Amino acid sequence: MTVVLKKPHKSARKPKGDGHLRRGEILAAAETIFIAEGYSGATIRKIADAVGVSSTALYMHFRDKDQILLEISNDAIERLLELNTEIAAQPIDPVSRVRVMMEAYMKFALDNPNTYQLVFCSSGDLVSQDKITDVLALGDRCFEKFSEPVHQIAAQGRLRAGSAVQAAEVLWSGCHGLVSLLITKPSRNWSDADQLMKIMLDGLLYGLVTD
Amino acid sequence: MTVVLKKPHKSARKPKGDGHLRRGEILAAAETIFIAEGYSGATIRKIADAVGVSSTALYMHFRDKDQILLEISNDAIERLLELNTEIAAQPIDPVSRVRVMMEAYMKFALDNPNTYQLVFCSSGDLVSQDKITDVLALGDRCFEKFSEPVHQIAAQGRLRAGSAVQAAEVLWSGCHGLVSLLITKPSRNWSDADQLMKIMLDGLLYGLVTD
DNA sequence: ACGACTGGGTGATTCCCGTTTAGTGTCGGT
DNA sequence: ACCGACACTAAACGGGAATCACCCAGTCGT
Numbered sequence: 001m002t003v004v005l006k007k008p009h010k011s012a013r014k015p016k017g018d019g020h021l022r023r024g025e026i027l028a029a030a031e032t033i034f035i036a037e038g039y040s041g042a043t044i045r046k047i048a049d050a051v052g053v054s055s056t057a058l059y060m061h062f063r064d065k066d067q068i069l070l071e072i073s074n075d076a077i078e079r080l081l082e083l084n085t086e087i088a089a090q091p092i093d094p095v096s097r098v099r100v101m102m103e104a105y106m107k108f109a110l111d112n113p114n115t116y117q118l119v120f121c122s123s124g125d126l127v128s129q130d131k132i133t134d135v136l137a138l139g140d141r142c143f144e145k146f147s148e149p150v151h152q153i154a155a156q157g158r159l160r161a162g163s164a165v166q167a168a169e170v171l172w173s174g175c176h177g178l179v180s181l182l183i184t185k186p187s188r189n190w191s192d193a194d195q196l197m198k199i200m201l202d203g204l205l206y207g208l209v210t211d
Numbered sequence: 212m213t214v215v216l217k218k219p220h221k222s223a224r225k226p227k228g229d230g231h232l233r234r235g236e237i238l239a240a241a242e243t244i245f246i247a248e249g250y251s252g253a254t255i256r257k258i259a260d261a262v263g264v265s266s267t268a269l270y271m272h273f274r275d276k277d278q279i280l281l282e283i284s285n286d287a288i289e290r291l292l293e294l295n296t297e298i299a300a301q302p303i304d305p306v307s308r309v310r311v312m313m314e315a316y317m318k319f320a321l322d323n324p325n326t327y328q329l330v331f332c333s334s335g336d337l338v339s340q341d342k343i344t345d346v347l348a349l350g351d352r353c354f355e356k357f358s359e360p361v362h363q364i365a366a367q368g369r370l371r372a373g374s375a376v377q378a379a380e381v382l383w384s385g386c387h388g389l390v391s392l393l394i395t396k397p398s399r400n401w402s403d404a405d406q407l408m409k410i411m412l413d414g415l416l417y418g419l420v421t422d
Numbered sequence: 423a424c425g426a427c428t429g430g431g432t433g434a435t436t437c438c439c440g441t442t443t444a445g446t447g448t449c450g451g452t
Numbered sequence: 453a454c455c456g457a458c459a460c461t462a463a464a465c466g467g468g469a470a471t472c473a474c475c476c477a478g479t480c481g482t
């Protein structure tokens with residue numbers, strides 16, 4: 001899946017105080033390539049070419065390659081956190097809240113597969129765990145936002161088994177499992193994704209939560 | 212997580228007809244390193260050093276690095292398939308069968324984390340999808356073995372929703388999600404893994420299957 | 423006995439990656 | 453006029469996978 005890159009006509013040097021504009025250009029180019037070709041496809045040199053600048057130039061704005069892609073991922077996860085925050089503010093019962101959050105989570109994953117893989121499917125292989133901590137922390141905040149309604153459900157004594165934390169972890173894992181398989185094994189001929197998500201959701205909620 | 216490698220004392224040249232013995236030695240060394248250091252940690256040169264042979268020598272027995280690690284993974288997945296076949300032969304009701312298979316699957320994943328990641332968590336990034344087809348085919352056979360009892364459950368009209376295939380996919384996804392997160396994010400402070408697995412199992416089965 | 427053949431094995435090389443070093447050219451302020 | 457900060461680069465490094473042109477030791481046919 002190689003993408004046709006725009007002719008790398010040299011980009012004009014930025015005027016004196018405007019180096020920071022380059023940063024945005026780099027992020028934009030990197031995001032495009034990252035979305036199209038994934039982590040290892042988004043080469044430093046490719047990104048630099050797309051911006052119209054030497055590969056060395058990227059190091060004026062970013063410590064290393066990982067910082068670029070993690071910044072992109074960070075922005076994406078922030079959108080997810082925002083989404084969760086919005087849902088948390090809706091005046092609906094906790095079970096619906098959990099359901100809507102899980103739906104939003106899975107939709108996010110399918111809409112941002114490369115980001116999702118980078119953050120949620122990679123161990124130290126792609127990115128050393130200590131670099132990814134910031135993004136993971138954001139992910140944890142998402143998880144906490146998600147845990148709140150689960151705690152409410154637990155407080156109502158409606159969990160069939162386990163603690164609120166355990167239930168939240170299992171619910172999350174279930175969603176993660178489905179979308180991560182859909183993302184990483186697209187060649188397998190899966191049943192309809194929407195139906196699978198619905199069955200996963202209904203099944204887990206019915207299985208873990210009493211009426 | 213770097214492992215201390217044995218001193219690479221030169222290994223004697225094999226007599227004329229015994230080149231194939233080298234193949235086994237390579238696989239053994241590669242497996243050790245792969246288990247200890249994962250995909251990108253298991254370098255061609257490291258493997259060659261461990262065997263006591265030049266890196267070039269590996270290419271006499273394997274097309275490329277991926278073929279080595281996929282062969283190792285293949286063997287592991289074959290063990291999983293065997294496991295599933297054994298369980299399929301046990302005279303127990305289909306729900307128990309499904310449960311035992313899911314337990315075996317998750318135990319396998321936690322026992323062989325690097326193999327599991329290579330086969331079930333990686334997309335084209337680590338290994339191009341066309342190389343991995345053999346292993347995926349084996350994985351599919353595991354899935355089919357797992358689907359059989361699910362089909363039986365469906366035939367008994369005991370599925371709350373969806374088809375047998377969909378139910379099997381969701382059950383598999385749930386297990387995969389849990390173990391893949393446990394494997395790839397070991398730094399997160401999870402609840403007890405066994406309890407989580409039990410909750411996932413109970414929850415999904417209760418949620419998808421009627422008595 | 424001996425030359426040719428062949429299978430096991432290698433060192434040097436190629437290409438691409440991320441990253442570093444040592445700069446170059448230009449602009450604004452004094 | 454000139455100096456320093458700034459935007460940027462060319463060249464190189466080290467380390468990956470993979471390939472190339474070889475070499476060397478047995479073995480086989482004669």
